[in-house]
Amino acid sequence: MSTLPDTATGVSRRLPGDLAMWFFILVELSAFAILILAFAVTQLLYPELFAQSRAALDSSTGLALTLSLLTSGLFAALAVEQVRIDQSRRAAWLLLAALLTSCIYVVLKLDEYGHLSSLGLGMEHNTFFTLYWILTGFHFLHVLLGMVILGWMAELCRRRAYNAQSHAGMESGVLYWHMVDMVWVLLFPLVYVLN
């Protein structure tokens, strides 16, 4: 946890979580940036192919995926607020709610992957689907890791390992989850919506 004074205003400004997590987030965002820009540039080269291939995706499924991730993010953020007022048990329930909401994302995404596979739209079908599988698959792996972190933090909250004085580890875990949300916010329009 770091607290830095803002000398200009005299207000104490604080960066939540551990500094190491913020550097990790920057590294992760850089990796996603390469994939997102690769997708955008390739779309420039094959606009027709991308428009036709994108038609196989359902934007309402994309919307449901977005809402499940954002709702999970809300529950995780509310859990941090509860720990700050020493309500660890309540935080554990909220983290469990975040985990369950993220399960909706996993079920929907696996259903979409299964549907595309059954249509023969696998990674080797064309350039769009190669990038679609790499980009969304990489993000999906991050979601799975985030779910493990949410589950572990829920258990730690149940054991009252976090309290109002010591919860930087929990803030860091929740920050990772919000990073996954932030990536999806850009990935969703690029993959499902923009033509």
Next chain:
Amino acid sequence: MSASKVLIGCWLGLAVLSVATVLLGSSGSTLALAASVLAVALIKAWLISDGFMELRHAPIQWRLLLATWPVAMAAGILLAMLL
């Protein structure tokens, strides 16, 4: 306003903007609509970074650093569409 109310307000904004993204995307495929979709994505990214990640209370350098990522992504995507 309590921190929890701010978070719920951010979530409501994010949900409404997500629906707006799909509606804008299904309205056509002009460059103006694409720019609007990306502008909505930028507002959503700001709600996540300043609201959920609490960067509104963080040192300004970190706030700017995290704000740069969605802006760079949206600019890159838009530039690729313009070329």
